[in-house]
Amino acid sequence: MRIAMIGTGYVGLVSGTCFSEFGIDVVCVDKDAAKIEKLHQNVMPIYEPGLEDLVADNVKAGRLSFTTDLTSAVKDADAVFIAVGTPSRRGDGHADLSYVYAAAEEIADAMTGYTVIVTKSTVPVGTGDEVEAIIKKRRPDAEFDVVSNPEFLREGSAINDFMRPDRVVIGTESDRARHVMKQLYRVLYLIETPIVFTSRRTSELIKYAGNTFLATKITFINEIADLCEKVGADVHDVAKGIGLDGRIGKKFLHPGPGYGGSCFPKDTLALVKTARDYDAPLRIVETVVDVNDKRKKAMAERVVKACGGSVKGKTVGVLGLTFKPNTDDMRDSPSLDIIPALVEAGAIVRAFDPEGMHEAKKMLPAITYCDDAQSTLKDADVLVLITEWNEFRALGTDRLKKLLKAPVVVDLRNVWDPAEMREAGFTYVSIGRP
Template sequence: MKIAIIGTGYVGLVSGVCFSDFGHNVVCVDKDSNKIDTLKRGDVPIYEPGLDTLMLKNVEAGRLNFTMDLEGALDGAEAVFIAVGTPTRRGDGHADLTYVMAAAEEIATVAKNYIVVVTKSTVPVGTNRKVKQTVAKANPNLEFDVASNPEFLREGAAIDDFMKPDRVVVGVQSERAAEVMKEVYRPLYLRDFPVVTTGLESAEMIKYAANAFLAAKITFINEIAALCEKVGADVKQVANGIGLDNRIGNKFLHAGPGFGGSCFPKDTRALARIGQEYAVPMQITETVIEVNEEIKRGMIDKLLGLCGGTFNGKTVAVLGVTFKPNTDDMREAPALTIVPALIGGGAKVRVCDPQGYREGAELLPGVRWVEDAYKAANNTDLVVLLTEWNEFRALDLKRLANKMNTPHMADLRNIYSARDAKRAGFAAYGSIGRGGFGAA
């Protein structure tokens, strides 16, 4: 079948490439001519492992195309996916639906035959009904249905998540729309992956509820980590002990400097705002948001402890600034709180990140970018391990320590241990939830 995708950002591009690999004829549409030109050249404007190879494969097979022409893209299409941005609106915490509604109106003006308008973007409850009203108002004669199909893609593992999902959620209002969506996801039906069919509002809510729950789980273990430091417990042992309980599970129980990224911060704020709007306060979610920000700020005090109470005159190497490994995404990354605090305190900061420069160069002014962890550590007073890229998981700690003026390490991802650091020659080592920051 023919599918159109509006938006070639992270969700739109990954979805378009994967749908084409299902065997569908996919046309990705964007108003940004630079993006379209880049994609037509075979270049991928985002970093996602394996995406470039899969995109090229399907372009060469003739199943995947890129264009600015929405009318041509919709010609013969049975479904059009809206995959545009829904950033948090300044001032009130609402998700900004400007781009979603603009896409819906444009679809209405150029579509000629029956089509299912599918919202792939993360949107507040009730949005798909508004999309339906917008399309109907713009073109009363158009025969169409709407559907909600939220994405659950982890950056760095998006292709695997799309091809082997925990579940696919489809919210519809009619059998006809349900049949079209079943055809879209036929390859997954045939392999017995769960496809959950719901109403529109339930599908919208599932997305927010899932992300808020996972954000709460991360924040919970980070709070436990803070308590572990005070009482002498090891948060890694605690997480393992509770994670073996099938009711809890071990995923998202890794203590760190707070969550970031494109989903959790935005979606928790949006869910909290929806609760306020309907006079049902999301007290747990609101607390998660507050505590997560406190955790990020708390990392600065930990680093100060390893720098003798001041950043002034110190040279600090930061290893990893993206919000997680295997992505170039800097949105809401803990680095955006920690690095400016280092610079503001008078430190000279060097940054090493395999993919962070693309976005980080603009977001982190005043840092020096270095391509190698050992070069970054040369003559420094502190190394901060902030993002757990694979290349930082097996560092030669002795070599690293020997490069430094003052061999102190802040291991904010608990990759190493105080014992390993001491043997390697570090004078001070700190981690999260495994005793206080201080001498190794």
């Protein structure tokens, strides 16, 4: 089989590469000629563990290629995946579908013979209907089906998530399209991965409902963490105690500075907007969005308080800038709220992130970037941990004490043990622990 993947961003590049690993011929398409040229040189536009080697292997095997020519990629394809960006639209928070609709128009002009058009991008309910209408208008003679096939990839473990997923969701009521999709995912059928077939609109909603539920779990445990601090309880024990209940589960019950990234912030906003449009407001989700936004902004106050009420003229050493470890993604990272607030309060901020500094420099220009954790913390008045990269966990109390001017640590990911830090003489602030 042959597929075309429109878009070589996070979803498109990972999905296209993994499909090629399944033995399918894949052509990845992007309008950005510079990005395609770099991919020809095996230079990845994103950081994802294992992706570079997987791309190189499948290019060498002749199953994976890259081009800016959409027409040539689409004309002989059995299926065409739309994997372009759907960022939040300014003003109302709805998903910006302009890239999706533009791709649909180009696909309509290029396809020959029966083609399955698959929306892999995260899109609001009803988008598939609009894509179908666009193609029918431009090509009333064309044979095609539009299918919803949402992605459930976690940055940092996306390859494993694609190759060994919890489930695959496919939205179509066409037997012909269902047959094509079964062939594409045949490898996963063989290992008995649950394949959930639904209507197209149901599939579109599953993606948003799943991400919103996870965002709600994160926000819930963050609010419980605040209560734990007030009453002298330990949020980690609370999370363990409730997470062992099979109806709740232990995942996404990790307290921190608030969720960020490419999915949760925009997807919660988009679902809120869709619900309002259909006069079925989601009050829980609206509250989740509001609480998370306020939480990220409030984290800087913890740093100021730990420094005796003022950071003016003080050097703040920040470890971690991305929204989570094992990615270079800075989108909606808590650091984008915390660091500007500290700078505004008069702090001198130095920062280090193993993979995210190239992107961070575009968004946080008013700080100093260092080459490693040691130079970041040298003679700093306070350490602020925002992202829990593994290499930061190895920084023991002895090394921290030698590096820092003052033994003050604000740990927003609960990496270190409170008792050990206090015993070592640190002023130690964490999340939800007495």
